[in-house]
Amino acid sequence: MKRNLSLEKKNVKAAKTKWPDKQIARFIPLLRELTSTHRLSVAAGDIILLNGGWYVTHSGLLRLARRSRCTGIHVQPTLAFCDPCEKRWAFEATVYKSRGCRGFVGFGDADPSNVSSLVHGAEMRVAETRAVNRALRKA
Secondary structure (H helix, E strand, O other): OOOOHHHHHHHHHHHHHHOOOHHHHHHHHHHHHHHHHHOOOOOOOOEEEEOOEEEEOHHHHHHHHHHOOOOEEEEEEOHHHOEHHHOEEEEEEEEEOOOOOOOEEEEEEEOOOOOOHHHOOOHHHHHHHHHHHHHHHHO
16 A cells, blocks of 8 residues: 555654654554554544554544445444433444445443543433444444
8 A cells, every 4th residue: 555655744743743752752653554554644633642552533433434435324222221311321333335235233332430521411422422433443
């Protein structure tokens, strides 16, 4: 695959600016690989440095799916595992890469015990996003 040197340079510069820690140098080779293989952008928010490694964000996964010409995403609640009174939600997402594709399935759940206090009250959205991300990663 042809390397996108311009994007690589932009990503390295953005990473060094965003995470000025001296340890960033050891993460640069993998950043270059992710850039050349998947055309992910630090500046666009496609990938972030988290817990000692690169993490592809929700927007990055959606951009990858669009570039890969995924044809659709279907999301539905898994009612047997949902309890609105307890703010407990579970979703099933299916990503389709083509019209004839059977789909790649991912599940996501959320409740007040497994989400950040910053997003309490948005557990349903968190569960849906987790399901979509898992399905996109499989696809």
